[in-house]
Amino acid sequence: MTGASGTNAANAAKDAARLxxxxxxxxxxxxxxxxxxxxxxxxxxxxxxxxxxxxxxxAVLGLAQPGPGLELAGFGGRFRAGADLRLALxxxxxxxxxxxxxxxxxxxxxxxxxxxxxIGGATAGQYGYLTFAAPLRAPLLLGSxxxxxxxxxxxxxxxxxxxxxxxxxxxxxxxxxxxxxxRFSGGSLRIAPGPQTGLxxxxxxxxxxxxxxxxxxQANRQGMRLExxxxxxxxxxxxxxxxxxxxxxxxxxxxDGLPYILLAECQTIGGYPRIGTVIxxxxxxASQSGPGAxxxxxxxxxxxxxxxxxxxxxxxxxxxxxARPVIRxxxxxxxxxxxxxxxxxxxxxxxxxxx
Amino acid sequence: MTDDPQTRSPTRPEILPLGxxxxxxxxxxxASDAASARVQALAAALRAAPxxxxxxxxxxxxxxxxxxxxxxxxxxxxxxxxxxxxDMPADPPPAPVLRRWTVPAAFGGQAGPQLAELAxxxxxxxxxxxxxxxxxxxxxxxxxxxxxxxYLGLLPPxxxxxxxTALTPQVPAGALVVAVxxxxxxxxxxxxxxRQAGRCAxxxxxxxxxxxxxxxxxxxxxxxxxxxAELAxxEGGDGLGGARLESLx
Numbered sequence: 001m002t003g004a005s006g007t008n009a010a011n012a013a014k015d016a017a018r019l020x021x022x023x024x025x026x027x028x029x030x031x032x033x034x035x036x037x038x039x040x041x042x043x044x045x046x047x048x049x050x051x052x053x054x055x056x057x058x059a060v061l062g063l064a065q066p067g068p069g070l071e072l073a074g075f076g077g078r079f080r081a082g083a084d085l086r087l088a089l090x091x092x093x094x095x096x097x098x099x100x101x102x103x104x105x106x107x108x109x110x111x112x113x114x115x116x117x118x119i120g121g122a123t124a125g126q127y128g129y130l131t132f133a134a135p136l137r138a139p140l141l142l143g144s145x146x147x148x149x150x151x152x153x154x155x156x157x158x159x160x161x162x163x164x165x166x167x168x169x170x171x172x173x174x175x176x177x178x179x180x181x182x183r184f185s186g187g188s189l190r191i192a193p194g195p196q197t198g199l200x201x202x203x204x205x206x207x208x209x210x211x212x213x214x215x216x217x218q219a220n221r222q223g224m225r226l227e228x229x230x231x232x233x234x235x236x237x238x239x240x241x242x243x244x245x246x247x248x249x250x251x252x253x254x255x256d257g258l259p260y261i262l263l264a265e266c267q268t269i270g271g272y273p274r275i276g277t278v279i280x281x282x283x284x285x286a287s288q289s290g291p292g293a294x295x296x297x298x299x300x301x302x303x304x305x306x307x308x309x310x311x312x313x314x315x316x317x318x319x320x321x322x323a324r325p326v327i328r329x330x331x332x333x334x335x336x337x338x339x340x341x342x343x344x345x346x347x348x349x350x351x352x353x354x355x
Numbered sequence: 356m357t358d359d360p361q362t363r364s365p366t367r368p369e370i371l372p373l374g375x376x377x378x379x380x381x382x383x384x385x386a387s388d389a390a391s392a393r394v395q396a397l398a399a400a401l402r403a404a405p406x407x408x409x410x411x412x413x414x415x416x417x418x419x420x421x422x423x424x425x426x427x428x429x430x431x432x433x434x435x436x437x438x439x440x441x442d443m444p445a446d447p448p449p450a451p452v453l454r455r456w457t458v459p460a461a462f463g464g465q466a467g468p469q470l471a472e473l474a475x476x477x478x479x480x481x482x483x484x485x486x487x488x489x490x491x492x493x494x495x496x497x498x499x500x501x502x503x504x505x506y507l508g509l510l511p512p513x514x515x516x517x518x519x520t521a522l523t524p525q526v527p528a529g530a531l532v533v534a535v536x537x538x539x540x541x542x543x544x545x546x547x548x549x550r551q552a553g554r555c556a557x558x559x560x561x562x563x564x565x566x567x568x569x570x571x572x573x574x575x576x577x578x579x580x581x582x583x584a585e586l587a588x589x590e591g592g593d594g595l596g597g598a599r600l601e602s603l604x
Binding site: 036037038039040041042043141142150151152153192193194195237240241242243244245247248249250267268269270277279280302305306309310311 | 369371372373374375376377379381383384385386390410411412413414415416417418420422425429430497498499500501502503504506543560562567568571572
């Protein structure tokens with residue numbers, strides 16, 4: 001390449017795509033859709049605890065496919081950009097700012113070269129996601145950049161780490177925001193029959209759906225414990241039961257009859273009996289429920305569960321349809337006078353004519 | 356064959372849903388040689404002629420798990436395509452062994468702190484227990500709990516001993532632990548309710564190894580006794596701990 005523009009492009013490529021981790025919460029990992037295909041070797045798919053948040057990020061950043069993001073468990077960190085980076089904040093809302101300017105959640109933002117992005121604690125929910133439009137260049141471990149800490153794959157981010165990115169596919173895209181329904185405060189989880197549902201008697205299964213649960217203090221990417229007043233949920237078939245396949249969403253009953261919902265990084269085989277499986281569409285709500293959040297179960301049939309099966313491409317298309325360009329509030333524009341406010345004179349009915 | 360309804364194989368596996376795109380074909384609720392043989396026979400048939408829409412398969416001790424691709428088939432269509440595989444003999448011959456491992460292992464002492472307890476529970480001397488564990492022609496019945504970690508079995512019926520009531524806080528990577536006629540070879544240090552008979556330098560999963568997962572379901576394994584002092588020289592390197600692999604295909 002020659003000429004000034006070529007040199008600029010080369011310089012941009014050299015330090016374009018860097019982000020330095022200045023400080024970091026204790027459980028921040030790279031996550032994408034996980035690595036399917038290894039169940040026979042005892043490795044669960046893993047991936048984002050709240051896969052919907054990565055789809056939301058793809059929608060606001062205009063990405064064709066959801067890419068990997070940083071999963072921020074409970075707390076974020078401080079990050080300095082080496083070049084302009086377009087980013088999305090999705091999942092559990094967290095306190096966030098760039099250079100003193102507070103950032104709204106569920107939308108795209110620019111982090112300009114040299115600026116510092118600070119993300120604090122979650123104000124609701126468990127897992128926030130920081131995703132960049134520029135593709136993250138992270139080493140693939142068995143085909144995925146996702147950390148699977150239970151399997152010893154990858155590690156948490158540490159202060160001093162430097163993330164590198166390829167070129168932003170669409171830097172001219174306007175800033176986009178999504179209106180997102182609350183899935184961060186517990187609520188109703190639909191549960192479908194699994195292989196061992198029939199080992200629990202009908203009254204036990206009915207009682208499950210009549211009980212008010214709260215998310216317990218114990219939770220991580222492998223699963224979350226629930227608590228409730230009253231008797232546990234048990235089956236006489238538990239003793240001597242052969243270990244069998246388990247999957248994310250399975251509601252297993254440990255020895256004391258307390259439900260434990262398996263999540264993204266669960267094992268592949270387990271010995272505890274499982275009363276049913278929380279459907280994929282409600283996994284984000286389950287994963288995001290914070291300590292003490294109220295939870296109820298609502299039984300659905302296998303057919304209903306299959307009809308509600310998440311289709312990532314359809315979900316991404318639906319999210320794109322609800323995405324709206326961000327309308328800036330002039331009060332939040334720090335250098336208002338620098339803006340050309342009347343750059344183009346129009347008849348004032350552009351929006352109406354657009355309909 | 357026993358008449359216990361928990362172990363008696365139904366004429367056809369139960370077809371059960373697991374998650375949005377999973378099907379479990381369950382041949383029994385308890386582990387048995389017959390259940391393992393049926394699982395392996397079913398898996399071999401499905402592997403030889405995968406039904407359209409099948410995306411992934413795995414075996415456990417008494418079930419086969421299948422993932423279908425909902426973009427290609429509905430659950431109902433997939434189940435219809437599985438139907439021809441379900442009529443199978445209750446006692447199929449054991450699947451042919453394609454690969455056989457011989458894994459050096461030390462028993463008793465520091466390497467197997469609960470060998471004496473296991474010998475007592477199985478009513479034999481420690482020497483006889485070690486001889487029995489090393490004579491057993493074991494199969495990888497399932498891989499799970501941790502990546503690459505095998506459930507091996509089945510040991511002779513006198514090894515049908517329960518798990519401990521209390522957990523051992525930690526056994527090291529390579530620990531060989533025993534319960535319910537099975538041996539688990541721990542991939543990583545772990546708590547366990549099973550009793551530790553021995554230890555080996557074989558690591559079933561190393562992410563950076565050319566073949567990260569050493570074992571496959573159906574592999575045959577035999578343990579070759581070595582002195583505890585010899586284990587140190589087998590540690591590290593490719594993580595195979597001096598194991599020998601013969602291909603019988």
